[in-house]
Amino acid sequence: MTIQGGASAPPADRVLSDGDVPLKVRLRRAERVRKMTAFGLVAPLLVFLLLTFVVPIAGMLWRSVGDNELSKVLPRTEAALVTWDGKSLPGEAAFHALADDLAQAHADDTAVIAARRLNYDVSGLHSAVMSLARHHFDPAATPSYRDAVIAVNHHWGEVDAWGAIRHARGPLTDFYLLSALDLHQDASGAIHRVPADRAIYLDVLARTFRISLTVTLFCLVLGFPVAYLLATQPPKIANGLMILVLLPFWTSLLVRTAAWVVVLQDQGIVNDLLLWLGVIDHPLRLIYNAIGVHVAMTHVLLPFMILPLYSTMKSIKPHFMRAATSLGAPPSVAFVRIYLPQCLPGIAAGCLLVFILAIGYYITPALVGGASDQMLSYFIAFFITDSVNWGLASALGAVLLGATLLLYAVYSKLVGGTDIKMG
Amino acid sequence: MVAEQNEQQPLVQFSQVQKSYDGETLVVKHLDLDIKRGEFLTLLGPSGSGKTTTLMMLAGFEVPTHGDIRLNGRAITSMPPHKRNIGMVFQNYALFPHMTVAQNVAFPLEVRKLPKEQIAAKVQKALGMVRLEEFGQRRPAQLSGGQQQRVALARALVFEPELVLMDEPLGALDKQLREHMQMEIKHLHDKLGLTVVYVTHDQSEALTMSDRVAVFNDGVIQQIDSPSALYEKPRNSFVANFIGENNNLNGEVVEMDQETCAVRLDDGSLVRAARINVHAVGARTTLSLRPERLYVDAAHEGATNQLSGQVEETIYLGDHIRVVARLSGGEPIMVKVQAGPHLVMPRPGDAIRLAFRTEDCRALNPVAAGKMADAGSTSH
C-alpha cells in the first residue's frame, strides 16, 4: 500500500543511505556473515569427510592405475626395453641391464618388490627375479648375458616375462583394471581374455550383482507390506512395530549373522522343525551356500528398505484413497493407480539403498556363504590382507564403484533423479 | 432409472441412523433425514457435531452402527463406496499429485472404462465448466488453491453423479475467493440439476447457498429448514444462537394459550411471547429476540412489549447503530437501530425503553446462563 506523504515526507522508495555504500554491497556484507556462520557449522564435517572419505577413495582410485614400483627397481631395464618390439626376445643390452639392476636391487634389498610385482602378471617370475638377483655375474667371464640370464632361470627366455617388465614400467598402468575384468595384455600390447581356468572376477561381479538384486527384491516384497502396516496403523500399534523393525540396529551385525548360523545349521531350529513336521527326512543344507547368503542378507538389509518406504507412505494421506474410491475405483485399482505411484520415490530410495549396501557386503556372505557365494568385497579384502596386492584390490574397488555409479545414473534417469526420497 | 418411476421419492433417506466410533459415545445420535432430488442441502454445525461422519456414512466410508440409509429407495448400507456413484469434494481437494489436471479429471471415466475419445471430450467439457480449459497439462501443485478446488469440482462432476457431497470444500480459501466459489458452486448446482449435500461450519455460507439447512449439534439435527425459516423461526435456543445474532432473556412461563405465552423475566417484568418450545406453566424458558426487532421508540407500531434499561455503549456502523444496553435486571441486551438523518444517537448512561412485538419474541427451551455465551460465540 502506498501512502501519499506530505511535502516533508521522504520518498518511500529511497533506500536509507549508510554512508556511500550501495545497497548491493551492504546486502552482500550482511549475507556474508550468515554464509560464514553456515560454513563454519558444516566445516568440521567437511574436513572429516575429506579426510575419511574423499582422500581414501581418491587414493584407492590412484592405486588401481598407479604403477611406479618396478621402474624404481629396474630403471635401466625399462630404458633398454623402450625400443623393444615385444615380438621376439629383447637384445643383449636388456639382459645386461636386468642383471645390473637386480644386482643393485639385491644390494638395496628391493628385489623382492620387483619379484612380487612381476609375479602378479606372470606366475613364476617371483623365483625368476629372486634367483637372478642372488646370482653374481662376472662381467669378464660372461660373454653373453642373454645366455647367462636364461641359464639362471628359463623364464627369462620367454617373451611374456619381458612383456611383464615393460608393461609395469608405470607411472600409469591398465594392468590391474584389466585383471579385474579378467583381461590381459600380452607382450605385443594386444588385449585378450584370460584363459577360462584363470577368469574369476567377471563371474564374481555378475554373482555380486545377482545376489544383490535378488536380496533387493526379497527386501521389497517383504518390506512393502510391513511399511504399509506401519504407515496406516494408529500410532500406538505403529510405534511397537517400528521398534521391531529397528531392533536389528541395536544388535551388532556380527551377532545377527552368527544367529543365522545357529538357526540355519544342520541341527538348527529350521531343520529340526522341518524334520519334526516330517517334511524332510534328513537336514537340508541351508547355510554355507546361496540360501544362507540370501536369507541372512535380506534380514540384515530389510530395515533399509522399510524405513524409506515407511516415510514415503506416511506422507500419502488417506484421503487420496478415499477420493479414488469415491470416484469409482475399486480398492485394487485405487491401490495400483493412486497409492503405488506415490510410493515410487520410497521404493526407488529403498531399492537403491539396499542394492548399494548389498553389493558392498562382506561379513555376512563371508560367514554364512560357501566358497562359491563370495562377493566382490571378499576378494577385495583378500587382496588387501592376504596377498597384499593393493593394486588389484583397488581396481576391484574401482570396478565396483564404477558399476554402482553407472547403475545409479541409469536409475535416477528412470525414476527422475530428484524424486528419490531418503527420509 | 428409479428416478423416473417416482419423482416424489427422496433421493436419500437416513432412517434412525446412529454412529459410534469407540463403542461408548454416539457421534451421530439419531438421524432421520430425507434429501430431496435436486436440492442443495447444507449440514451446518459446530466442529465435532457429526457432520463429516454423516457425510462419510452416505459416501460409504463409514458404516452406521444402527439404522439404514437408502439411495433411490435402495438400502446402500452394504454397498462399497466405489459402487455408489456419488461425487465427492474434499476440503483439502485430494487431487492426485502424480497426475496432471486432465488425468485427474479423466480418472473416474477411466475406471468406468469409457472409450478414449469420449473421455477426452468429457474432460475438456468438465474443465470448461470450471473455466480451466488451458490448465489440463499442469500438475495440481502448479495451481492456486481456488483453481485446485475447481479441478476437484470438475473431477467430482465429470462422471455425472446424481448426488454430490462436499465436506467444507472452501475451508482452505480466503474470504474473497470463498465467496466467489460459493456462487460458482451454486450456479453449477442450478445448471446441472445436481443434488448437493454440503458440509460447513460457516453459517453465512450455509445461508447464502442452500435450499435447506440442517443444523447439527451433538450428533442430532436441531432443525432443518430453509435459511429464512432458520433465522426467522428458530425452533430452539441452539439454533437461535447459532444462526445470526440473538439476545437471550431468561424467565418463567406464567400463563399460556395455543399461540402465545406470558413470561415473567428474572428482573420481574412481564412480556408476552410467541409460544414455540414451552410446554407448561411454571417452566423455565429463554426468550429469543433478534437485535433488529427491538425498537428504541416506545410507540413503535404493534410493539406491545416494553423493557427498560440503560445504554452502555453505542457503535455507529453507517447503515445501522448498535446499542448495547443493560436491562434493569442486569442482563445485557443488544439492539440494532436503523440509522438515518433524523435519528438521535443514544448516549451511554441514557435511560432507554425497548419495545418489541409478541411474534418477534420467541419462547424457547431454557439455556443456562453460562451456556448462552458459548452458544452465542459459535455463530461467529
Ligand SMILES: Nc1ncnc2c1ncn2[C@@H]1O[C@H](COP(=O)(O)OP(=O)(O)O)[C@@H](O)[C@H]1O
Ligand atoms: N475416524 C474417527 N475415529 C474416531 N473418532 C472420530 C473419527 N472421526 C470423527 N470422530 C469423532 O467424531 C466426532 C464428530 O466428528 P465429525 O463427524 O468429524 O464432526 P464435524 O465434521 O461436524 O466436525 C468428533 O468428536 C470426532 O472426534
Ligand SMILES: [Mg+2]
Ligand atoms: Mg468435519
